[in-house]
Amino acid sequence: MKTIAKKDVKALLSLWTKEYHVLAPCRTARGDFIFADFSEESFTLDYKKPPLPPKSVFLPHTEVIFTVENGQFKETVTAHNVVLFGIRSCDMMGILQCTSFMTRDRNDIYYSTKNAMARTVVMACPGPQNETCFCTTTFSGPVAHKGFDLLFYDMGESFIIQTGSKRGEDILMSGPLSDIDNAVARRKIEAFTKQAVENIPVVDEITEAMTRLESGNVDEKIWEHFGQKCIVCGGCAFVCPTCTCFNVYDHESSPGHGIRARAWDACLYGGFTREASGHNPRATQASRLQRRHEHKLLYYNDTDVQGGLCGCVGCGRCSDYCPVRIGTLEVAKALVSN
Amino acid sequence: MGDHPSNIYELRPVSIIRTLPQIKDHMLFQLKLEDGTTWDSFGHQPGQFIEVSIFGKGEAPISISSPPTRCDTLEICVRRTGRVTNALFDMGRGSTFHIRGPYGRGFPIENLKRYKLLLIAGGLGLAPLRSLLLYALDRKDDFEDIILMYGTNNPDNVLFKYELLSFFDRDDIKYLYSVDRDEEGIWKQYVGVVTGLFDRTTLSSDDTCAVMCGPPIMYRFVLQKLIHLGFSKEHIYMSLERMMKCGVGKCGHCAIGDRYCCMDGPVFPYTEIENIKEAI
Numbered sequence: 001m002k003t004i005a006k007k008d009v010k011a012l013l014s015l016w017t018k019e020y021h022v023l024a025p026c027r028t029a030r031g032d033f034i035f036a037d038f039s040e041e042s043f044t045l046d047y048k049k050p051p052l053p054p055k056s057v058f059l060p061h062t063e064v065i066f067t068v069e070n071g072q073f074k075e076t077v078t079a080h081n082v083v084l085f086g087i088r089s090c091d092m093m094g095i096l097q098c099t100s101f102m103t104r105d106r107n108d109i110y111y112s113t114k115n116a117m118a119r120t121v122v123m124a125c126p127g128p129q130n131e132t133c134f135c136t137t138t139f140s141g142p143v144a145h146k147g148f149d150l151l152f153y154d155m156g157e158s159f160i161i162q163t164g165s166k167r168g169e170d171i172l173m174s175g176p177l178s179d180i181d182n183a184v185a186r187r188k189i190e191a192f193t194k195q196a197v198e199n200i201p202v203v204d205e206i207t208e209a210m211t212r213l214e215s216g217n218v219d220e221k222i223w224e225h226f227g228q229k230c231i232v233c234g235g236c237a238f239v240c241p242t243c244t245c246f247n248v249y250d251h252e253s254s255p256g257h258g259i260r261a262r263a264w265d266a267c268l269y270g271g272f273t274r275e276a277s278g279h280n281p282r283a284t285q286a287s288r289l290q291r292r293h294e295h296k297l298l299y300y301n302d303t304d305v306q307g308g309l310c311g312c313v314g315c316g317r318c319s320d321y322c323p324v325r326i327g328t329l330e331v332a333k334a335l336v337s338n
Numbered sequence: 339m340g341d342h343p344s345n346i347y348e349l350r351p352v353s354i355i356r357t358l359p360q361i362k363d364h365m366l367f368q369l370k371l372e373d374g375t376t377w378d379s380f381g382h383q384p385g386q387f388i389e390v391s392i393f394g395k396g397e398a399p400i401s402i403s404s405p406p407t408r409c410d411t412l413e414i415c416v417r418r419t420g421r422v423t424n425a426l427f428d429m430g431r432g433s434t435f436h437i438r439g440p441y442g443r444g445f446p447i448e449n450l451k452r453y454k455l456l457l458i459a460g461g462l463g464l465a466p467l468r469s470l471l472l473y474a475l476d477r478k479d480d481f482e483d484i485i486l487m488y489g490t491n492n493p494d495n496v497l498f499k500y501e502l503l504s505f506f507d508r509d510d511i512k513y514l515y516s517v518d519r520d521e522e523g524i525w526k527q528y529v530g531v532v533t534g535l536f537d538r539t540t541l542s543s544d545d546t547c548a549v550m551c552g553p554p555i556m557y558r559f560v561l562q563k564l565i566h567l568g569f570s571k572e573h574i575y576m577s578l579e580r581m582m583k584c585g586v587g588k589c590g591h592c593a594i595g596d597r598y599c600c601m602d603g604p605v606f607p608y609t610e611i612e613n614i615k616e617a618i
């Protein structure tokens with residue numbers, strides 16, 4: 001196996017930029033950190049849970065799907081050779097679940113073309129990145145078990161690098177790397193993983209809530225309660241690594257000319273299911289919140305789960321960012337509270 | 339299906355060959371493919387739908403109203419509702435626009451063949467059911483007798499009136515019509531909601547399959563009747579409507595529990611959705 005000194009990671013990423021579009025954790029001028037184009041100045045290894053999952057690399061917030069000239073539609077599939085460096089294990093599982101959904105039955109080439117051209121480099125977590133992480137519950141972390149091209153383990157001054165694919169091997173062909181004895185590396189990885197798993201407690205309420213939803217043993221008033229509180233911002237869906245819903249719209253700049261685009265949408269919005277007649281099968285905010293949570297915990301697709309527990313990968317972002325604290329953790333706890 | 343275009347959102351140009359006004363704000367459009375192919379190769383089944391795509395206005399899912407046994411044209415029956423449908427009404431003969439499809443799971447033709455067919459339609463719900471009705475009539479050897487129950491809100495709103503009248507002397511198809519209201523007293527048949535028609539005929543529940551499509555309110559009442567009459571749940575099918583954007587199982591708008599109306603439906607066997615609370 002290979003190792004790399006932490007101080008040399010920048011050099012490795014610089015090397016990759018010659019051939020790939022490298023996205024990596026970067027510190028912004030205002031002190032936040034985001035995944036952005038790698039630059040020596042802004043790159044940082046001192047980061048926790050990224051505020052946004054990497055789904056926008058494959059499903060951009062807004063994407064032109066056709067340009068239209070003289071009424072003729074021209075498809076606009078764009079993709080680059082991307083390296084996604086330093087994503088978290090839960091987000092790797094998020095990518096796997098989205099990819100299964102977007103390519104299953106009918107292949108969405110806007111998504112899959114971008115996905116096929118990306119290399120994923122996962123950063124294993126030594127413990128929770130904040131108090132809302134529950135990846136040990138959802139079998140999605142703290143150490144990725146599939147999907148990655150490379151997996152980095154933090155060993156203090158250096159990383160041990162596990163390869164997950166031929167494509168991962170290829171990007172390790174050169175760079176400031178050294179070899180480490182396989183048996184030694186494996187022992188260290190095992191110890192790292194054992195400790196990391198111990199550091200992240202399992203949230204029994206999640207599995208219990210799933211069982212309750214399955215058997216119909218839930219107090220419907222819980223949805224009413226959350227429905228009253230929700231301010232319908234849609235934030236929970238936008239920060240979620242497994243939410244993929246979108247809207248499609250046209251922009252006609254002059255007659256017969258313009259674009260057809262798609263943009264993220266969210267099942268929390270009343271208009272999401274409202275039909276032209278005015279009829280809305282999910283007429284209340286309570287029913288829309290119920291939908292979001294049932295999609296994650298009850299109505300997920302078995303194929304799409306990809307070895308995880310359900311349609312939620314335990315990143316905790318909906319709990320982090322909902323302004324009125326209606327995250328999966330809070331909802332699961334409420335569902336099992338009586 | 340190797341002949342699916344590789345881009346699932348790819349559009350095909352069509353033109354309007356004829357517009358046939360039905361009732362107020364409802365028009366039947368006959369379409370022709372403009373890419374040199376014919377409807378035989380389109381591969382549509384009764385109960386499927388297309389996305390009508392009018393650039394600048396958007397896309398709207400519309401049922402295919404004609405059967406695959408009549409491939410000289412493709413017919414859609416459209417209600418003037420909003421942006422896309424208004425734009426369609428503003429187009430005349432010869433105008434072109436785009437479509438995608440055919441999409442969704444249609445009526446389970448093979449399962450229906452051994453049974454009598456009870457078609458229950460409310461309002462514009464007749465549009466998709468007509469594709470099945472005409473299909474069964476064109477393939478009469480494969481099907482048993484047909485009963486059509488059709489309810490509209492008033493006598494002025496009967497769709498496909500002349501076509502339905504033209505079947506009047508056939509003895510293998512039986513009609514029962516209802517109107518919710520008849521303020522002018524001109525309606526000679528049943529006045530009341532469509533479920534009232536169940537009391538005006540005898541149905542043999544063991545050898546009949548019921549297929550329904552109509553406004554949301556209709557389903558629950560019709561289901562109650564059917565179950566009461568001893569129909570087994572396996573013999574009940576329904577075509578459901580949902581807000582749709584992509585039509586191909588990706589945008590998420592049409593989800594019903596763990597199903598997608600655009601892919602797994604719009605036609606569902608009752609047994610598949612009876613336990614999904616938001617379905618009906």
Ligand SMILES: Cc1cc2nc3c(=O)[nH]c(=O)nc-3n(C[C@H](O)[C@H](O)[C@H](O)COP(=O)(O)OP(=O)(O)OC[C@H]3O[C@@H](n4cnc5c(N)ncnc54)[C@H](O)[C@@H]3O)c2cc1C
Nearest residue numbers: 275276396397398399400401416417420421422423581582
């Ligand atoms: C499977 C299916 C079959 C249908 N068959 C027919 C038919 O045969 N004839 C007919 O007249 N109507 C049919 N409808 C309803 C028809 O799709 C809507 O009336 C139409 O989308 C209205 O579009 P609009 O742009 O004119 O209206 P607007 O209100 O301007 O709609 C804006 C957008 O909202 C979406 N939308 C709004 N209402 C609906 C809806 N009920 N279902 C799906 N998407 C919606 C569409 O994407 C549309 O572009 C069907 C709907 C479904 C789901």
Ligand code: SF4
Nearest residue numbers: 230231233234236322
């Ligand atoms: S983030 Fe919270 S307030 Fe916003 S839509 Fe989601 S549940 Fe509602």
Ligand code: SF4
Nearest residue numbers: 240312313315316318
């Ligand atoms: S539902 Fe919440 S915790 Fe689960 S994956 Fe989505 S954002 Fe993360």
Ligand code: FES
Nearest residue numbers: 585588589590600
């Ligand atoms: S219409 Fe997009 S998923 Fe069904």
